[in-house]
Amino acid sequence: MNKSIRKAAVIGSGIMGSGIAAHLANVGIPCLLLDMVPKELTAEEDKKGYTLEHPAVRNRLATGAIARLRKTNPSPLYDDDFADRITPGNLEDHLSQISEVDWVIEVVVENLQVKKDLLSQIERQWKPGTIVSSNTSGISIQEMVADCSEAFQKYFLGTHFFNPPRYMKLLEIIPGTKTDPKIVQQMKLLCENVLGKGVVLAKDTPNFIANRIGTYGLLITLQQMLKNGFTVEEVDAVTGPAMGRPKSATFRTLDLVGLDTFIHVADNVYRNITDESEKAAFATPDAISSMVARGWLGEKSGQGFYLKQKGENGSEINSLHLSSMEYHPQKKVTSGSLEAAKLAKGARAKTKALIVTGDRYSEFAWNILKQVLIYSAEKVGEIANSIHEIDEAMKWGFNWELGPFETWDALGLVRSVERMEKEGLTVPLWVKEWIAQGNQSFYQKDQGALYVVVDQRYSLVEQPAKIISLSNLKEQNKIVKGNNGASLIDLGDGVACLEFHSPNNAIGADILMMIQQSLVEVRNNFEGMVIANQGRNFCVGANIMLLLMEAQDEEWDEIDGIIRLFQNTMYKVKRFEKPVVAAPHRMTLGGGVEACMPADQVIAGAETYYGLVEAGVGLIPAGGGCKEFAMRISQRVDGHPEADLQPYLNHVFETVGMAKVSSSGHDAKKLGYLRSTDRIIASQDHLIYEAKQAVLQMSRAGYEPMVEGKIRVAGSEGKSVLQLGAIGMKQSGYISDHDLLIAKKLAHVLAGGDVPAGSLVSEQYMLDLEREAFLSLCGEPKTQQRMQHMLTKGKALRN
Known part of the structure; x- marks a missing residue:
C-alpha cells in the first residue's frame, strides 16, 4: 500500500492527457503516453513511403503530442528536456506495458461508454496492486467500473486535474464505493507532496465540487445579466477583482474555457440531476447556444464574448452585445460600489464594500452572490463532506480569493441571511440552526488555529504537516x-x-x-x-x-x-x-x-x-x-x-x-x-x-x-x-x-x-x-x- 509511484502510464494524448504526462515528467515520474492507432496516413507519411504498420504512424498521436509540449506557451514543462521522460506508444502495441507501471491514468473523451470499454481493456492487462484513475471532469466514477472486478475497483478512483495541469493547483480525488481508503490516502499524499497539488476529496456526483459550484455561478450570472440588461464589460467589471475573483471575471473566463466545453460541463449536471428547479439553473441560455451555433467559441475560434479587431487606433478589443449579436467598442465601467471595492484592502473588504454601497452594480453582485451562497450550502454533504473542501476547491480551481462560505462570513452571516429571507429566498435549515445557536460565522480563528462548522459544532481544520503558516x-x-x-x-x-x-x-x-x-x-x-x-x-x-x-x-x-x-x-x-x-x-x-x-x-x-x-x-x-x-x-x-x-x-x-x-x-x-x-x-x-x-x-x-x-x-x-x-x-x-x-x-x-x-x-x-x-x-x-x-x-x- 505504501509503495511509491516510480512510473506511470497516461492513456489519451489530447491537451489534458499530454499535460498530465508533462506534469508527471516535471516531478520526475517517467511515463508512457498511449493513444489510438491512426486509420489513415498523413500526406507527409505517404510521401515518406510509410504504411499504416510503420511504428512512426502507429505512435503518431502520442509522438505529436509530446512534440507540441515543447512548443506550447505557457509551457506545460518546467524544462523542455523533461519531455524525454515521456515515452510515446499506442493502445494496440503497448497497452500490455501498463503491467510495468504503478499508476495508470485514463484521460480519453468524456463519454461513459468509451471510458467503460477502455477500462475493460486496462483490466485485462492490469497487474494487481496497480492504481488506476480517471481524469473525468464529471462522469460517475462508480458507473465507469460497474462491470469490473471488485479487486480492480479497490484500486480505482477519480483524479480530476484542472487545466492546465502544471499551473492549476486543484486536484479533486473522487473515491468509488469500493475504493480502498488506504489507496485514497496514498494518492492524496502523493498528489500533495510530489505533484504539488491542493487536494480535496469529492463525492461521486455530477461535476464533483468546483465545476458544480463554478458552473452554477456562471449560469446565474448570465441569467441575471440577461434579466437586467447588463453588458459584457459591466458584468466583468463586477465579477472580477471587485468580487475577489480573477481579472478574467466571467466572460474572459468563458472565452478561455471555450463555450462548447462550458455547455458540455453544464449539460452533464442537467442530464444527471432530477430536481426540476436545479435543472432549470443548469439549462443553457439561448444566447450561448446561438454563439456556439455560429462557431463563436472563445479564444480557440478567434471570437466569443470578446473579439480583437483593427480600429482607427490599431488593435482594439470589442465586446459582444447579446441582444443584437454584434460587437461594439468597450465602454469604461465605473460606479460608487466599484470604486469602493477598488479602494478597499483585501478580498473580504472588497466584497463587502461592493455589496453594501447600494447602486445597480452592487445590487447585481448581491443577486449573484446570494444564490451561489445558498446553492453551496445546499450541496454540503452531497458533493463534499465539509464546507472547507468546497471553499478550497473554488479557490484552487477557479482562482477565487474567497470560497463561498468565506465570502458569506465576509458579508456578515447573520445580516446576509436576514436579507436573503426578507427577499423570499429559502436558506438551508442547517445554516439557520447554526445561527440559532448564537454563532456569527462559519469559520473561527483562535491563536492561529482555524475552526470550521462541522455537524453543528466548530471543528479544527487540520493543517498538513508540511504547511507552515506565517x-x-x-x-x-x-x-x-x-x-x-x-x-x-x-x-x-x-x-x-x-x-x-x-x-x-x-x-x-x-x-x-x-x-x-x-x-x-x-x-x-x-x-x-x-x-x-x-x-x-x-x-x-x-x-x-x-x-x-x-x-x-x-x-x-x-x-x-x-x-x-x-x-x-x-x-x-x-x-x-x-x-x-x-x-x-x-x-x-x-x-x-x-x-x-x-x-x-x-x-x-x-x-x-x-x-x-x-x-x-x-x-x-x-x-x-x-x-x-x-x-x-x-x-x-x-x-x-x-x-x-x-x-x-x-x-x-x-x-x-x-x-x-x-x-x-x-x-x-x-x-x-x-x-x-x-x-x-x-x-x-x-x-x-x-x-x-x-x-x-x-x-x-x-x-x-x-x-x-x-x-x-x-x-x-x-x-x-x-x-x-x-x-x-x-x-x-x-x-x-x-x-x-x-x-x-x-x-x-x-x-x-x-x-x-x-x-x-x-x-x-x-x-x-x-x-x-x-x-x-x-x-x-x-x-x-x-x-x-x-x-x-x-x-x-x-x-
Whole structure:
C-alpha cells in the first residue's frame, strides 16, 4: 500500500492527457503516453513511403503530442528536456506495458461508454496492486467500473486535474464505493507532496465540487445579466477583482474555457440531476447556444464574448452585445460600489464594500452572490463532506480569493441571511440552526488555529504537516521583532524566518535593517534562519521609486549609502556563522535574487520566475549579484588556473544583460541563477517547512560558515570580448545606444575591470565595481526615463 509511484502510464494524448504526462515528467515520474492507432496516413507519411504498420504512424498521436509540449506557451514543462521522460506508444502495441507501471491514468473523451470499454481493456492487462484513475471532469466514477472486478475497483478512483495541469493547483480525488481508503490516502499524499497539488476529496456526483459550484455561478450570472440588461464589460467589471475573483471575471473566463466545453460541463449536471428547479439553473441560455451555433467559441475560434479587431487606433478589443449579436467598442465601467471595492484592502473588504454601497452594480453582485451562497450550502454533504473542501476547491480551481462560505462570513452571516429571507429566498435549515445557536460565522480563528462548522459544532481544520503558516504564527505572537518592511518570526525548533512584507515586498532600507538586526537575534538565540514569505510574489526587487527620487534630486551620496547598505547586508548574510536558507517563490526579481544568492542553500518553488532584471530599468545588479556570478565562475575553474573563464562569462553576460527571467525553478538552474546544490520543490505550500528542515540539517551536521576567498576574473581581455559582442548587437540593430552603454558597464564589472586576465581580486573589489557602475547609470537621463516608465506602466522601456 505504501509503495511509491516510480512510473506511470497516461492513456489519451489530447491537451489534458499530454499535460498530465508533462506534469508527471516535471516531478520526475517517467511515463508512457498511449493513444489510438491512426486509420489513415498523413500526406507527409505517404510521401515518406510509410504504411499504416510503420511504428512512426502507429505512435503518431502520442509522438505529436509530446512534440507540441515543447512548443506550447505557457509551457506545460518546467524544462523542455523533461519531455524525454515521456515515452510515446499506442493502445494496440503497448497497452500490455501498463503491467510495468504503478499508476495508470485514463484521460480519453468524456463519454461513459468509451471510458467503460477502455477500462475493460486496462483490466485485462492490469497487474494487481496497480492504481488506476480517471481524469473525468464529471462522469460517475462508480458507473465507469460497474462491470469490473471488485479487486480492480479497490484500486480505482477519480483524479480530476484542472487545466492546465502544471499551473492549476486543484486536484479533486473522487473515491468509488469500493475504493480502498488506504489507496485514497496514498494518492492524496502523493498528489500533495510530489505533484504539488491542493487536494480535496469529492463525492461521486455530477461535476464533483468546483465545476458544480463554478458552473452554477456562471449560469446565474448570465441569467441575471440577461434579466437586467447588463453588458459584457459591466458584468466583468463586477465579477472580477471587485468580487475577489480573477481579472478574467466571467466572460474572459468563458472565452478561455471555450463555450462548447462550458455547455458540455453544464449539460452533464442537467442530464444527471432530477430536481426540476436545479435543472432549470443548469439549462443553457439561448444566447450561448446561438454563439456556439455560429462557431463563436472563445479564444480557440478567434471570437466569443470578446473579439480583437483593427480600429482607427490599431488593435482594439470589442465586446459582444447579446441582444443584437454584434460587437461594439468597450465602454469604461465605473460606479460608487466599484470604486469602493477598488479602494478597499483585501478580498473580504472588497466584497463587502461592493455589496453594501447600494447602486445597480452592487445590487447585481448581491443577486449573484446570494444564490451561489445558498446553492453551496445546499450541496454540503452531497458533493463534499465539509464546507472547507468546497471553499478550497473554488479557490484552487477557479482562482477565487474567497470560497463561498468565506465570502458569506465576509458579508456578515447573520445580516446576509436576514436579507436573503426578507427577499423570499429559502436558506438551508442547517445554516439557520447554526445561527440559532448564537454563532456569527462559519469559520473561527483562535491563536492561529482555524475552526470550521462541522455537524453543528466548530471543528479544527487540520493543517498538513508540511504547511507552515506565517500568518498563524503571527497570531500566536511568534514575532520576535519587526518593522514596516520585514519581521523575524519564530518557526519553532530553533529556527527563525525573516519575512518581507513591504508593498510588493520591494527591498528598501527597512528590510535591510531588519535583516541585520535579525542576524544579531539569530546569532544569540537560534540555530539558523530562513528567508521566506507567503506574499503573492517573493520580491519584485529594490525600491525603484526611492532610487528614482534620489537620482532626480542628484542625491548621489544617498544612493551610494543605500547600495552600500544593501551590499554590506548581503555580505553579512553570506559570512554569517549560522546556516541561512532562502525559499523564493513566483516573481523573484532583481534585489530579490540578490537577497537569495548569499544563502547557504536556496529551496525554490517550481513556479519561481527568477531573474536579475536591472538592465530593464537602465541599471546593473549592484547588491552583490554581479559579484556572486563572478565568484561562481571562478569556483568552476578553481584549481585549474589555465582554464578559460570566457565561455562561462559569456553566458552570464547574456543572461544578466538581456534581463532573462526563468520560466520555472528548473529553468533558473539552467540559466545559472541557482546552483547545483539548490533544491526545487513542486509545492509552494511546503517551501518554509523544507527550508526549516534544511537549516536544522546543516546545524546538526556542524555548520561552518564559508571562508572568503579570492575571485579569479577574466580582466580586460574578457571585458573586450563581451563589449565586442555588445557592439555587434548594436550594429545589427538589436540594441539601442543606451543598451550598449549598460552592456559596457556590465562587461566591465563581470570581467573584474581593467586588470590582467586571470587576476585574483577580493569580493569588496567586485562590490566597488558594481556600486560605481550603478551610480553612474543612475545619473543617465535615459535610465531615469526607464525607471519612471516601469513605475507608471509596469513594463520596460527600450529607449
